[in-house]
Amino acid sequence: MSEGLLDEGTEVKDVEVLREDQDRINRFSSLNTQMDHLEDDEKESSTSKEYLDDLIMEMELMDEDETVKFKIGDAFVDIPQSEAMVRLEKQQEEVDAKLDKTQSRMSEIRDEMEELKKHLYAKFGNSISLER
Amino acid sequence: MSASSEPDTNPRGIPRAPFVDNVAEFVSKSGVKESLDKFQEMLQKYKYMEMTTLQRQAGLKEKIPDIQKSLEMVEFLQLKGSAGEDVVTNYELNDTLYTEAKIEASGIQSVYLWLGANVMLEYDVAEAKQLLSERLEGAKRGYDTAEEDVLFLRENITTVEVNIARVHNWDVNRRKKEREEAERAENK
Numbered sequence: 034m035s036e037g038l039l040d041e042g043t044e045v046k047d048v049e050v051l052r053e054d055q056d057r058i059n060r061f062s063s064l065n066t067q068m069d070h071l072e073d074d075e076k077e078s079s080t081s082k083e084y085l086d087d088l089i090m091e092m093e094l095m096d097e098d099e100t101v102k103f104k105i106g107d108a109f110v111d112i113p114q115s116e117a118m119v120r121l122e123k124q125q126e127e128v129d130a131k132l133d134k135t136q137s138r139m140s141e142i143r144d145e146m147e148e149l150k151k152h153l154y155a156k157f158g159n160s161i162s163l164e165r
Numbered sequence: 166m167s168a169s170s171e172p173d174t175n176p177r178g179i180p181r182a183p184f185v186d187n188v189a190e191f192v193s194k195s196g197v198k199e200s201l202d203k204f205q206e207m208l209q210k211y212k213y214m215e216m217t218t219l220q221r222q223a224g225l226k227e228k229i230p231d232i233q234k235s236l237e238m239v240e241f242l243q244l245k246g247s248a249g250e251d252v253v254t255n256y257e258l259n260d261t262l263y264t265e266a267k268i269e270a271s272g273i274q275s276v277y278l279w280l281g282a283n284v285m286l287e288y289d290v291a292e293a294k295q296l297l298s299e300r301l302e303g304a305k306r307g308y309d310t311a312e313e314d315v316l317f318l319r320e321n322i323t324t325v326e327v328n329i330a331r332v333h334n335w336d337v338n339r340r341k342k343e344r345e346e347a348e349r350a351e352n353k
Contacts, residue, residue: 050327050331055327059323060320105234105241106238107234107257110252111254
């Protein structure tokens with residue numbers, strides 16, 4: 034991944050960097066960092082979502098009155114299947130909402146980065162590298 | 166330094182890096198090597214701050230689920246308590262050693278919170294819940310603040326990196342021009 038750092042090669046077009054260009058480069062750099070963090074969040078949420086979806090499917094096969102050992106904090110507590118399902122479905126909703134939020138933020142950021150790239154490549158051409 | 170910049174800081178007092186308006190003008194005042202040295206030093210400082218902030222953020226990211234776990238359990242006990250049910254639990258007696266216990270949650274009044282530094286304190290269940298919620302909020306706020314700082318530092322690192330590249334490039338171009346002029350003079 035390369036930052037909005039101008040090429041230090043010898044053959045550089047003499048393009049003046051204006052305040053607004055610098056602001057755009059900085060914004061790009063900041064969005065890039067945010068994107069890294071969001072990608073981590075997305076991965077985390079997708080994994081939990083997968084686990085939860087699988088688990089809920091399995092648990093649906095159980096009898097409602099059966100007792101399960103459900104993890105709360107660092108301990109397991111005995112609760113009936115029905116109660117465990119309510120808890121799992123709540124967790125599922127939370128994870129879905131979080132994942133939605135992360136992904137929509139990611140797509141906003143992607144759009145803004147594309148917009149910035151257009152401006153910056155138009156002005157600086159090969160003197161700037163904005164790829165991840 | 167005579168760069169055209171607003172000498173402002175972010176809310177945590179991290180200074181904003183100066184933007185160089187005009188390289189030729191800037192360098193004529195401060196000198197090429199001096200400017201580059203100064204920017205390098207600035208870059209090191211920003212990078213150091215970025216590293217420590219990222220570490221702090223990572224610490225908070227670990228702390229948040231820990232608080233959440235305790236809060237979840239307190240809420241569970243409160244729920245069972247008000248429903249008048251007891252709780253059977255397999256709990257960690259030691260690392261990798263679990264055993265069974267029955268908690269008389271019906272009418273549970275208090276829990277004990279580990280405060281750190283070998284101190285544990287008894288709290289009323291509702292109070293414990295409040296304390297943990299506040300701590301959770303605090304940790305989340307801290308995390309968001311760290312994220313803000315990380316992004317601010319990133320922007321400033323970028324500014325300084327661009328400054329370095331611009332001064333460097335300006336100097337390369339200047340020497341190239343000088344060389345060409347010298348050659349032209351020789352060929353005359």
